[in-house]
Amino acid sequence: MGAPRLRWATVMDESRIRMRLDLAYDGTGFAGWAKQPGLRTVQGVLEEALATVLRDDNPPVLTVAGRTDAGVHATGQVAHLDLTPEQLRSLAKPHGGRPAPDPGSALVRRINGIAGLRSDVVLTRAALAPDGFDARFSPVWRRYEYRIADSLAARNPLHRLFTTWYPSALDVDAMNVASDELVGLHDWAAYCKPRAGSTTIRELQEFRWVRGADGVITAHLKADAFCHSMVRALVGAGVALGEGKLASDRMVGIRREQQRTSEFKVMPAQGLTLVEVGYPEDADLAARAERTRARRDDEAFDQGTPIT
Numbered sequence: 001m002g003a004p005r006l007r008w009a010t011v012m013d014e015s016r017i018r019m020r021l022d023l024a025y026d027g028t029g030f031a032g033w034a035k036q037p038g039l040r041t042v043q044g045v046l047e048e049a050l051a052t053v054l055r056d057d058n059p060p061v062l063t064v065a066g067r068t069d070a071g072v073h074a075t076g077q078v079a080h081l082d083l084t085p086e087q088l089r090s091l092a093k094p095h096g097g098r099p100a101p102d103p104g105s106a107l108v109r110r111i112n113g114i115a116g117l118r119s120d121v122v123l124t125r126a127a128l129a130p131d132g133f134d135a136r137f138s139p140v141w142r143r144y145e146y147r148i149a150d151s152l153a154a155r156n157p158l159h160r161l162f163t164t165w166y167p168s169a170l171d172v173d174a175m176n177v178a179s180d181e182l183v184g185l186h187d188w189a190a191y192c193k194p195r196a197g198s199t200t201i202r203e204l205q206e207f208r209w210v211r212g213a214d215g216v217i218t219a220h221l222k223a224d225a226f227c228h229s230m231v232r233a234l235v236g237a238g239v240a241l242g243e244g245k246l247a248s249d250r251m252v253g254i255r256r257e258q259q260r261t262s263e264f265k266v267m268p269a270q271g272l273t274l275v276e277v278g279y280p281e282d283a284d285l286a287a288r289a290e291r292t293r294a295r296r297d298d299e300a301f302d303q304g305t306p307i308t
Contacts, residue, residue, distance in 0.1 A: 017084075068274055108125065141222055145221075149215070150166045151166070191234055219238065237264045
């Protein structure tokens with residue numbers, strides 16, 4: 001990423017200045033990322049805090065890399081917001097005779113200060129974004145983890161909010177063989193909840209299972225993007241296979257049939273965490289975002305959905 005202090009002289013002449021935010025949250029108490037009337041959401045909480053920090057009743061709208069569902073956690077979520085030069089200057093305003101603070105560091109300190117020491121959402125970093133950066137459209141991959149404590153694992157009650165307890169023993173070796181066969185560019189309609197105007201074609205780049213020293217199983221999944229409910233559905237199919245309820249070739253078979261099935265259950269949200277979002281080199285950010293937007297628009301057009 002570009003260094004904020006090197007860009008300071010140029011960004012102040014621009015109408016809007018983009019900042020990248022890195023954040024983490026415990027999804028237990030949230031109705032997902034996206035702001036919804038009457039519900040507590042991650043976006044809603046953060047934008048309320050921004051309104052206070054910037055003293056603006058209409059704070060910048062956050063754009064996020066992955067719109068996590070209710071109950072899903074994140075340790076490596078990424079978002080961006082666009083500030084006016086006046087808003088950026090307010091963050092860099094000196095206080096008490098001290099030197100002018102870095103605006104990103106000031107934003108982190110103030111947002112986290114409003115949230116409090118026991119907050120379930122934490123801003124871990126904020127900085128001026130490189131040219132062309134878009135939190136949603138620039139990523140080249142997202143990585144998720146899903147934790148399961150089966151009957152062979154130690155069940156730590158301190159981890160119960162981000163680990164799913166499962167009553168049976170699971171065969172991790174069999175799960176790995178079947179999951180590895182799924183990797184590649186495919187249509188995942190059988191593993192996604194349909195959304196109007198959204199494609200179900202994704203490149204699954206990694207899908208593996210690891211049993212830790214405490215016996216807890218972690219599923220590692222990486223893809224260019226995931227369609228709605230795809231991770232929890234894939235994990236659910238893997239669990240059914242690991243328990244012997246699904247034949248060894250059915251995970252691939254279900255994908256090829258491209259039809260939703262009742263042969264496995266989608267796993268609950270609590271075990272799922274967004275752990276990392278990958279971006280290209282700074283010089284490639286704008287081109288990547290442009291290609292992604294164009295592909296999404298083409299997909300919406302092909303499916304007869306108005307482009308908005």
